[in-house]
Amino acid sequence: MKSLxxxxxxxxxxxxxxxxxxxxxxxxxxQSGVREGLVLVNAMHITASVFINDDEPxxxxxxxxxxxxxxxxxxSPSRYQHNRxxxxxxDAHMKRQVMGREVVVAITNGKLDFGPWEQxxxxxxxxxxxxxxxxxxxGE
Amino acid sequence: MKSLxxxxxxxxxxxxxxxxxxxxxxxxxxQSGVREGLVLVNAMHITASVFINDDEPxxxxxxxxxxxxxxxxxxSPSRYQHNRxxxxxxDAHMKRQVMGREVVVAITNGKLDFGPWEQxxxxxxxxxxxxxxxxxxxGE
Amino acid sequence: MKSLxxxxxxxxxxxxxxxxxxxxxxxxxxQSGVREGLVLVNAMHITASVFINDDEPxxxxxxxxxxxxxxxxxxSPSRYQHNRxxxxxxDAHMKRQVMGREVVVAITNGKLDFGPWEQxxxxxxxxxxxxxxxxxxxGE
Numbered sequence: 001m002k003s004l005x006x007x008x009x010x011x012x013x014x015x016x017x018x019x020x021x022x023x024x025x026x027x028x029x030x031q032s033g034v035r036e037g038l039v040l041v042n043a044m045h046i047t048a049s050v051f052i053n054d055d056e057p058x059x060x061x062x063x064x065x066x067x068x069x070x071x072x073x074x075x076s077p078s079r080y081q082h083n084r085x086x087x088x089x090x091d092a093h094m095k096r097q098v099m100g101r102e103v104v105v106a107i108t109n110g111k112l113d114f115g116p117w118e119q120x121x122x123x124x125x126x127x128x129x130x131x132x133x134x135x136x137x138x139g140e
Numbered sequence: 141m142k143s144l145x146x147x148x149x150x151x152x153x154x155x156x157x158x159x160x161x162x163x164x165x166x167x168x169x170x171q172s173g174v175r176e177g178l179v180l181v182n183a184m185h186i187t188a189s190v191f192i193n194d195d196e197p198x199x200x201x202x203x204x205x206x207x208x209x210x211x212x213x214x215x216s217p218s219r220y221q222h223n224r225x226x227x228x229x230x231d232a233h234m235k236r237q238v239m240g241r242e243v244v245v246a247i248t249n250g251k252l253d254f255g256p257w258e259q260x261x262x263x264x265x266x267x268x269x270x271x272x273x274x275x276x277x278x279g280e
Numbered sequence: 281m282k283s284l285x286x287x288x289x290x291x292x293x294x295x296x297x298x299x300x301x302x303x304x305x306x307x308x309x310x311q312s313g314v315r316e317g318l319v320l321v322n323a324m325h326i327t328a329s330v331f332i333n334d335d336e337p338x339x340x341x342x343x344x345x346x347x348x349x350x351x352x353x354x355x356s357p358s359r360y361q362h363n364r365x366x367x368x369x370x371d372a373h374m375k376r377q378v379m380g381r382e383v384v385v386a387i388t389n390g391k392l393d394f395g396p397w398e399q400x401x402x403x404x405x406x407x408x409x410x411x412x413x414x415x416x417x418x419g420e
Contacts (some may be wrong), residue, residue, distance in 0.1 A: 001141050001281050001420045003316040012302050013208035036143040037179060039280060040318060040384050044395030046333045052241055053186045053233060058221035063237075066211065071346065081338035087204050090342050093333060097343075097379055098238055101332055104180050104244055104384055108145050113274055115184025134393055136386035138419065139315060140141045140280065141281050157357050174281040178320060178418060188300055193326045193373055198361030203377075204371050206351065239377055244320050244384055246416035253414055255324025280281045280417065 004032035006135040007044075012127035015073070016095075018060050019122045021050075021133065025105070026112060028135040035110045037139015041120060042102035044132040047092035049099035049123035067095045067125075092125035099123050107139055141267070146275040147184075152244035155213070156235075158200050159262045161190075161273065166252060168275040175250045177279015181260055183243035184272040187232035188264035189239035207235045207265075232265035235239035239263050247279055283311035286415040287324075292407035295353070296375075298340050299393035299402045301330075301413065305385070306392060308415040315390045317419015321400060322382035324412040327372035329379035331404035347375045347405075379403050387419055 006028045008021060025041055041050045053059065071094035077083045080090030103120060107114040122133055146168045148161060165181055181190045191201070211234035217223045220230030243260060246253040262273055286308045288301060305321055308344030322332045333339070351374035357363045383400060386393040402413055 001317075003419070005316075005386065005393065027289070036141075036145075038178070038276065038318070038401045040386055042384075042386070044398065046395075051237065053237070054222075056222060056225065058224055059230060059233055061221045063234070066234055068361065070210070070350070076341050082334075082336060084338055085336065089337060094340055094346055097331065097333070100240065100380065101386060102183075104242060106145065106180055106182070106274055108276070113276070115186070115272060115274075117186050118184065120154065132395060134386055135391070136388070139143070176281075176285075177419070178318070178416065191377065193377070194362075196362060196365065198364055199370060199373055201361045203374070206374055211351070224413060242381065244322075246285065246320055246322070246414055248416070253285065253416070255326075255414075257326050258324065260296060279283070 002034050004054045004137040008133040010131045012124040014127050016064055017124045020055050021122050022120045024032050025120055032137040034107050034137050034139035039105050040136045042134050044134055047089050047126035048131055049096050050103055051099045052118050052122055054117050054121045071095050089126040095125040142174050144277040148273040150271045152264040154267050156204055157264045158196050160259055161262050164261045165260055172277040174247050174277050174279035177247045179245050180276045182274050184274055186192040187266035189236045190243055191239045192243050192258050192260055194257050195259045211235050218273050220239055229266040284315050284417040288413040290411045292404040294407050295408050296344055297404045301402050302400045305353050305400055312417040314387050314417050314419035317387045318383050320416045322414050324414055327369050327406035328411055329376045330383055331379045331398055332383050332398050334397050335399045369406040375405040
């Protein structure tokens with residue numbers, strides 16, 4: 001069994017933002033030499049997501065608006081108990097659960113085995129600080 | 141390490157629908173000859189899900205109603221910017237995030253290692269067109 | 281390829297509750313002898329979750345309140361058709377979809393490859409009965 005571990009770093013200059021990381025994951029698969037296997041891609045922070053969806057700016061704007069409706073930002077300690085700790089990011093912990101922590105993608109014939117519109121995104125919900133994503137390839 | 145890749149195809153004659161695909165995944169595990177390993181099952185389209193839950197029609201009706209409340213269908217471009225592209229399926233991209241893209245299931249002694257009620261479903265949120273699901277088995 | 285399968289058991293004395301299971305997963309990784317690989321941790325029941333987030337009691341209280349807003353408990357059969365079957369837990373099937381069934385974690389140098397605050401939790405949404413979690417390690 002072969003394996004490879006890469007770490008990607010981000011510092012998103014906004015509270016919320018999405019970055020297409022598909023080519024970084026493709027690079028890791030190529031480096032690994034794995035022809036058949038799996039690649040795990042996960043946020044290493046608990047106010048961020050990795051998810052697969054469409055690279056369409058209108059949809060990304062829709063996601064931001066929709067997540068804000070489901071779990072509104074509110075720095076005060078009255079809505080969210082977590083913000084009594086001095087944090088202001090309780091909403092980000094919820095947005096991340098809706099969008100998910102990780103994706104697992106099949107590798108077939110040395111490539112990400114994707115449908116026509118699948119792209120991998122890093123989703124930031126509490127930016128303006130350094131964050132990391134883990135890419136782990138296993139297979140043969 | 142052994143591996144096997146299967147593709148399932150669907151064309152759901154409704155906008156939203158759920159299909160039990162557990163036996164298709166069991167077939168793939170059997171074909172693979174894997175006794176200990178993992179199977180990844182994922183939607184290859186970004187307006188569809190693969191999820192594990194109960195095969196109970198009342199619950200499926202509840203899911204449809206609940207997802208419609210969380211992310212209502214609205215073809216107009218006023219609620220969802222994505223629908224300015226000529227699409228009408230922005231809601232489906234959101235429903236899919238709630239239900240998830242994929243499941244990873246353990247294979248133990250050559251079988252899906254499931255609790256008493258776990259069943260695997262394909263979840264369609266923008267049907268009336270051909271869609272695919274990937275089944276990837278790895279292990280030994 | 282090495283593999284190991286462990287089952288954790290829970291009987292949460294409340295309808296909803298969260299339990300930190302990180303050390304149980306670390307034990308399984310140690311037992312397996314795997315240095316590079318993946319560990320799958322999933323609820324074996326369809327009204328429970330395994331998720332990764334912060335071990336902070338205020339945040340956990342926020343999650344409970346937020347999930348109750350998204351999918352309120354209602355034993356009557358009028359809101360949820362599933363509850364016409366004699367069950368009262370339709371809400372728990374929805375809460376579990378928001379929080380997710382499973383996590384997949386990378387193993388690097390024999391350890392869970394985690395960011396600074398990542399902790400693994402069992403999430404119960406229909407307690408007062410025995411439930412199980414599966415821990416499956418694969419790698420080399």
